[in-house]
Each structure stands twice: as structure tokens, then as C-alpha cells.
Amino acid sequence: MSPEMRVGRDGRLRPRRKGAVQPLAIAWMALVWCLFWRDFSVANALSGAVLGIGVQLAFPLPPLRMDGRLRIIGLLRLVWMFLSQMLVASVEVSTHVLRREHPKPAVVEVDLTSESDFVMTLVSLITTLIPGSVVVEARRSTHTLFIHVLDVGDDRGVEEFRQRTLGVEQYVLGIMTQPPKPEEVVR
Amino acid sequence: MSWDQVSDVIAAVCFVAAAFFAAVAAIGVIRFPDLLTRMHAATKPQTVGLLFALVGLGLRLGEPSAIGILVLVGLFQCATAPIASHMMSRAAFRAGQVRQDLLVADELSPVMDREEPRGAP
Numbered sequence: 001m002s003p004e005m006r007v008g009r010d011g012r013l014r015p016r017r018k019g020a021v022q023p024l025a026i027a028w029m030a031l032v033w034c035l036f037w038r039d040f041s042v043a044n045a046l047s048g049a050v051l052g053i054g055v056q057l058a059f060p061l062p063p064l065r066m067d068g069r070l071r072i073i074g075l076l077r078l079v080w081m082f083l084s085q086m087l088v089a090s091v092e093v094s095t096h097v098l099r100r101e102h103p104k105p106a107v108v109e110v111d112l113t114s115e116s117d118f119v120m121t122l123v124s125l126i127t128t129l130i131p132g133s134v135v136v137e138a139r140r141s142t143h144t145l146f147i148h149v150l151d152v153g154d155d156r157g158v159e160e161f162r163q164r165t166l167g168v169e170q171y172v173l174g175i176m177t178q179p180p181k182p183e184e185v186v187r
Numbered sequence: 188m189s190w191d192q193v194s195d196v197i198a199a200v201c202f203v204a205a206a207f208f209a210a211v212a213a214i215g216v217i218r219f220p221d222l223l224t225r226m227h228a229a230t231k232p233q234t235v236g237l238l239f240a241l242v243g244l245g246l247r248l249g250e251p252s253a254i255g256i257l258v259l260v261g262l263f264q265c266a267t268a269p270i271a272s273h274m275m276s277r278a279a280f281r282a283g284q285v286r287q288d289l290l291v292a293d294e295l296s297p298v299m300d301r302e303e304p305r306g307a308p
Contacts, residue, residue, distance in 0.1 A: 035259055038252040090208060090235040097215040097228060102289075105224055107280075109294035128269035131231030134223070135273050136280045137295055146295040148276060150227040158292045 020060035026052040074174035081171050082126055089131040096151060103151040107136060108158050110165045112143045114173060120145070122172045127165055194246045201243030208236030221286040222279045230272040237264055 006014055026049050033048025034040045096103055112120055120143050124135045127147055137146040147165065152158050215228025241257045248254070279285065280295070287293065 032259065035252075035255040038256065086235060090232050093215070093227060093232055094208065094211045097211050097218060097232075100218060102220060103224055104289070104291045106290055106292040107295045108292065109298075124273070125266075125269050128273055129231075129234065129265060131235065132227060134226060134230075134276050135269075136223075136276050138273075148223050148227075148280075150224060152291050154291060 014060075021053055021056045025056060028052075029055065068176040068178055071175055071177060074171075074176070078171045078175055081168075082130070085130050093131040093150060104153055104157075106149050106152040106158055106161075108147050108149055108152070108161050108165075110145045110147060110162055112145065112169055113166065114169060115143060119169060119172050123165065123169050126168055126172070133161070133165075194249070198243040198246040201239045201246070205236040205239035205243065208232040208239065212236070220289060222284045223276055224289075226272055226276050226279075230268060234264060234268050237261075 029052030030045050030048035033051060034044050037044050112123060114120070117140065120138065120140070124138055124145055127133045127145070128135050132150040134148050135145050136148045138144070139146075145165070147161075149158075149161050152161055209232070212229055212231075212233040215232070216225050219225045219228050238261055241261050245254045245257050287296075
């Protein structure tokens, strides 16, 4: 994640190349490189690290604000929630397919409470991976997701789905320690 | 029963589950009425099926280096599949390839013309 943006020659905003290389990302890409070769030798790790630096210089990512530390318990709870929901929902979709029922789909608007792009990305990834829901449109300015749901049944189902997605957001918020709100700092 | 036999049985169950979900995905594509509902059938049970197949393979092979590759396959599948299905359904919705008569509620179409400014932050 590069720390800042710059205005390019064509007048468009681009991530700055300076400071885009991060040690954690280099370590991750070296690990992936070793896994690809199925061989953990020093030469492999070094060439993986060099490649990682090259990739980060060539494709600098836009800045991502992440305050707070990682909470392992929160992460485990998120992974558990995700895997169990994925399994339950695939069985639900499968019964729909096999019973020849026509599903009752809907497009539901979910206004996320968090202002973070990181949270919005994770929530969209999770809802799209869980069977029966796919993000059709995402608005970054208001942090709103529009989700196509395979089967809601009726208007009550729409509200239920909205609450469930907001619940997913709470799980995602739980993986980081939250920074204090501005008004709490003032007091 | 030794651990080898137990892991073989679990692997077999995983493979059957994987085949089941892949088959359901294919049937769903035929049976569902419009593009977006078919997308649900085509992309999701298939991902779950692949994850089951990877778990089964990992148990059957039992080699650390092979499991490393399998974990990578699973991670990359989970990272890329949502993007593909999102882009396709977004394009489908914008192209009007949605059967409005089937929707119970549609909260997007009324605000569709209020686009937000494009571009990087």
C-alpha cells in the first residue's frame, strides 16, 4: 500500500511509487513463490523477494487506511462464521435447484455503518462468496452495497437479509481493535 | 481403524460432496429463469465444491508441499471468484438483462441514474 497519491502527467490521480514497497508484502510474495516451486531454498526465497519488490514497484496500490491492531479471536470468529454460512447457504441453494422451485430474488440496498474502504471490500467479498447473494453495485462515496439475493421470499426476507449483512459487517469490524471515536477523544 | 483409513474415508466424503455441488451448479444453470439467478447457481456451489475437492485432495496426498499449493488454490479462488461474478452481474444489471417481474424488491433501479464520481480516491 503506497502511503500517498500523486497527480500523473495526464492529470489523473495515481498511487505514488515511492514508499509502495512493504516488507510484509515482500515476505508474503516470497512465501508464495516458494510454494509454487514446492521448494524452500534460500535461492528461491531470494528470487521471490526480488520479484515481490518488482511487482510492488510496477503496480503500486492506492493507500488503505487501517487503524488498530489485528485481533486473532475476531479473525477466527470471522473465518468460522464465513465457513459455516457458506456451507449452510450452499445447501439452501442446492435444495432450490433440486426442488424445481422458482426462487424469489430481490435487489437489496445495504448502507454500511463503517466508513472504511477496507471493511466495505471485505463485506462485499464475503457476501459475494456466500451462495445466494452477489454484490451488483457498490458506491464508495456513501459506502452502500446493492446486493442481488437469490431468494428472499417476501418483504420481511428483505429486511432480514439487510440485518444479516450488517451482522457480517460487525464480524469484519471485530478483526481489528477499533480506534476511539473523535468525540470520545475530546472528552 | 488407523489414521490413514480415517483420512481416506473423510477424503472420499469430500470428493462426493464436491461432485454433488458441481452437478447442482450445472443443473441450476438449466433450471433458473434469468441471468442473475443463473449466476448464483453457476458460481457459488461450484466454489464450495472446489473447496471440498481441495480438502479431499489434501487429506489423500498428505504431503506438506502439496497442501501448500492446495491452500494457495483455495485462497486465489476465494479472492478472484467474487470479482468475476460481481463484474458480470453488474454488467448484466446495467444492460437491463434482469427480469423485473421476478424481483420481490428492487432498491437499485430508482437510484441508478444518481451515479457517483468515478476515479481513484
